[in-house]
Amino acid sequence: MDAPPPQEDCRPFVSVASYLEAMQINAPRIQEADVERGFLLMSDLGDVQYLDRLQSDPESAGALYDDAIDTLARMQGRGTAYQARLPSYDARLLDFELSLFHDWLCGTHAGIEFTSREEMAWRDTCSLLIRNALDQPRVFVHRDYHSRNLMVVAGNNPGVLDFQDAVEGPLTYDLVSLLRDCYITWPADTVRARALAFHAQHAGRRDAAIDESQFMRWFDLMGVQRHLKAAGIFARLMYRDAKSAYLADVPRTLAYVTALAGSYPELDFVAELIAERVLPALEDCN
DSSP: OBOOTTTOOOHHHHHHHHHHHHTTOOOOOEEEEETTTTEEEEOOOOSOBHHHHHHHOGGGHHHHHHHHHHHHHHHHHHGGGTGGGSOBOOHHHHHHHHHHIIIIIIIIITOOOOOHHHHHHHHHHHHHHHHHHHTSOEEEEOSOOSTTSEEOOSSSSOEEOOOTTOEEEETTHHHHHHHSOSSOOOOHHHHHHHHHHHIIIIIHHHOTTOOHHHHHHHHHHHHHHHHHHHHHHHHHHHHHHOOOGGGGGHHHHHHHHHHHTTTOGGGHHHHHHIIIIIHHHHHHTO
8 A cells, every 4th residue: 555644644544454453354454564654565355346246246245245244243343342442423523424415516516505494404404314323322333334345355255445434433334334335226125134134133132222113213314324425425526536437326325315205204305405406417417
């Protein structure tokens, strides 16, 4: 890894890599490090992303997701020893992430100017999503646990990458990142079954007070926060970093939000905003 210090600080990567190694998670092992100049020599996890394998061999999905969910459960369980050393996924950070959707996708890309009433509705939505995140049990959160950051490996699958932004945060965050992936979509009933299996085997067993309905509400609304954030980041990548390819992933990402609107009336404002104003602006750019 070549991470020039003026642009990137590789110290968080080194720290989190050591935590994952202690948890026996299959992440790159740091062989040598020169953090002052931003050079790391690491073990290699190959070049087969989960996304590549899932697209070329959909029949492998069951086994791959079983492995990924087992690894996530191990990260959360063994991560209790390390999570307090991580930055907190607090209200300020959650709110900043939501602002990316408001500012970059709605504002910069779609040219949407919110009325005062719409701003109030947006703030109500943000408050709902932030409260949902903060109400959950706090765990070790990878924060980008999805098919482009998981590698298919022969032993102790998956290999886990891109963990430098790990935080102490909501129970369902990594699970929804994995199952409602911005880069590949699975049937809603399959996603629900996998989420509830995780609850039954891990979250519910660890804390009997978390019933299925509470867990799924946490999961669903956590996904809304993540998907609004991700859509905003995809727009920012285009306008700030000249990386336009990610805009193609925005409709898939926001479809997860609009699909929930019927179950959560609290999401009506943001669902209508997406359907009536954001998505048409994306089509105009194609």
